[in-house]
Amino acid sequence: MTDEALFEFLHMEIVSHVYKEQQASKGEMDNKDRAACVSVLEGMGFRVGQGLIERLTRDSPSFKDELDIMKFICKDYWTKVFRRVAAILFISPPQGTYVLQDNKFSLLTQLSGGKQYLDQAPKYLAFSCGMVRGALSNLGLDSVVTAEVSVMPSCKFQVVIQKL
Amino acid sequence: MAVCIAVIAKENYPLYIRSVPTQNELKFHYTVHTSLDVVEEKISAVGKSLGDQRELYLGLLYPTEDYKVYGYVTNSKVKFVIVVDSSNTSLRDNEIRSMFRKLHNTFTDVMCNPFHNPGDTIQSKAFDGIVSGMMVQSG
Numbered sequence: 001m002t003d004e005a006l007f008e009f010l011h012m013e014i015v016s017h018v019y020k021e022q023q024a025s026k027g028e029m030d031n032k033d034r035a036a037c038v039s040v041l042e043g044m045g046f047r048v049g050q051g052l053i054e055r056l057t058r059d060s061p062s063f064k065d066e067l068d069i070m071k072f073i074c075k076d077y078w079t080k081v082f083r084r085v086a087a088i089l090f091i092s093p094p095q096g097t098y099v100l101q102d103n104k105f106s107l108l109t110q111l112s113g114g115k116q117y118l119d120q121a122p123k124y125l126a127f128s129c130g131m132v133r134g135a136l137s138n139l140g141l142d143s144v145v146t147a148e149v150s151v152m153p154s155c156k157f158q159v160v161i162q163k164l
Numbered sequence: 165m166a167v168c169i170a171v172i173a174k175e176n177y178p179l180y181i182r183s184v185p186t187q188n189e190l191k192f193h194y195t196v197h198t199s200l201d202v203v204e205e206k207i208s209a210v211g212k213s214l215g216d217q218r219e220l221y222l223g224l225l226y227p228t229e230d231y232k233v234y235g236y237v238t239n240s241k242v243k244f245v246i247v248v249d250s251s252n253t254s255l256r257d258n259e260i261r262s263m264f265r266k267l268h269n270t271f272t273d274v275m276c277n278p279f280h281n282p283g284d285t286i287q288s289k290a291f292d293g294i295v296s297g298m299m300v301q302s303g
Contacts (some may be wrong), residue, residue, distance in 0.1 A: 033190065051276040057239035058272055138240045138282070140174065 004083065004106065011107055015041065015123050038126045045130020046137070053135040056080055066161060067091070068137055070098050077135060082106045089156070096143075096161030100132075100152065108153035119150040125157075132157060166263070166298050167231065168192040168247040171271065171286060173192050174240065176200055180286040182295055183247075199225050199233045203243055206235070220268075221261055236264040244273065248296075263298055270294045 018037050019029075027142045035130055047139040056077060070088060078086045084106065090099040107124050111117050126148040133145045149155045168183035183192040202225040222235035227250065236244040244267050246260065272290045274280055 047278075047282075050282050054238070054240055054272050054275040060239065060241060062237075140241055144171060 008107060008110065010129060011124070012110075014044070014127070019123070033097075038122065039094035041123070042130035042133070045127040046134035047130075048127075049131035049134025049136075050138045052081070052131070053077070053138045063139065066070070066096065066141065069141065070100075070159070073132065073135060074100055078102070081131070086157075088134070096163055098159045098161075100157045100159065102145070102157075103154045105153050105155045108155060112152045114152060116152075118149060118152065119154070121152065122147070125155060127147070129157065132159065136161070165273060166246045166248050167246075168196065169267070169295050169298060170196045170245045171267070172196070172200065172243040172245065173283065179242070179284075180295075182292075182299070184299060191300070192247060195228070195231065195233060195247055199235060199245050200243070202226055202233075203235045203237065203245075207237060221264060223257075234260050234264075237266070238268060244268070244271075253263070266294060266298070 016097075018040050022033050022037050023029055027100070057072075060072070060076075063072065065125075074086045074088055078084060078100075082102070082105070083087045084102060084104065086100045088098055089101045090097070097109045105128075106119060106124075107128065113120065129145040129147050133143055136143045136145075136159070144159060144162065147155055147157045168181070170178055170182075171180040173179050175204055178193075178196070181193060181196065183189050203222060206222050206225070220238060223238060225233045225235045225245075227233075230250055231247050232250055234246045234248070236246075238244075244264055246263060246267075248260075270291050271286075274286055274291050275282065277288065280286070280288070
């Protein structure tokens with residue numbers, strides 16, 4: 001039972017560390033620095049996602065198509081990492097857009113239950129966006145993953161698959 | 165016992181290739197390269213059959229007069245190719261499957277190594293050890 005708490009605490013420390021590092025070297029944070037922190041976190045998530053998906057898909061059969069892959073991400077991947085199942089809200093296969101919603105995102109539950117700290121939420125979602133992007137990239141799909149929060153702790157991840 | 169083992173990345177360049185050193189290595193590299201065509205063919209052929217659960221193990225790719233070539237593809241489109249001596253008829257399908265399983269497990273461990281960048285050649289000693297265990301003992 002304590003496994004979940006371990007990752008949540010580590011994640012909070014990672015976010016706070018990246019921001020402190022940036023602040024220490026620059027002194028005053030402007031938008032460009034904030035964007036840099038978010039990309040560092042996203043990059044970390046990307047590498048983790050790549051390794052994780054290798055381990056998780058070791059025993060499963062090949063995926064038939066994109067939709068199959070997205071379903072896997074929502075069910076098995078989300079279950080293994082966040083111990084919940086995310087729902088796919090919106091699918092638009094021609095544009096390759098999928099929206100995943102998690103009503104009780106485990107990395108946000110400790111922050112607040114409503115609108116408080118809404119502006120701080122994106123920092124805590126960057127790593128997870130990176131993880132999804134890394135997982136998809138290792139499965140052969142280039143994508144752009146963004147997240148938005150309207151009411152904590154529910155959040156939506158939008159995945160846009162880049163077609164060549 | 166295999167005479168050559170290769171790991172090929174999604175973009176079809178080799179991540180790792182090792183063969184029994186006593187023989188002409190270039191010949192094995194060439195064999196592995198030509199087997200990639202067969203792998204691609206198998207992957208796209210399986211895609212056409214509807215509702216089938218696709219397996220990762222591809223089986224015997226093609227036999228030459230001296231060697232048999234087996235293939236396996238992971239979900240991340242990384243291909244493993246094993247070349248075995250034709251004269252070694254005691255090797256059964258199950259043994260080849262278990263060799264591929266071991267390779268896949270070790271490869272997963274390499275991927276999770278934070279010092280390894282995906283796309284680089286594999287430089288892990290553990291991986292080398294497992295591969296040596298599977299190759300023909302020379303000398």
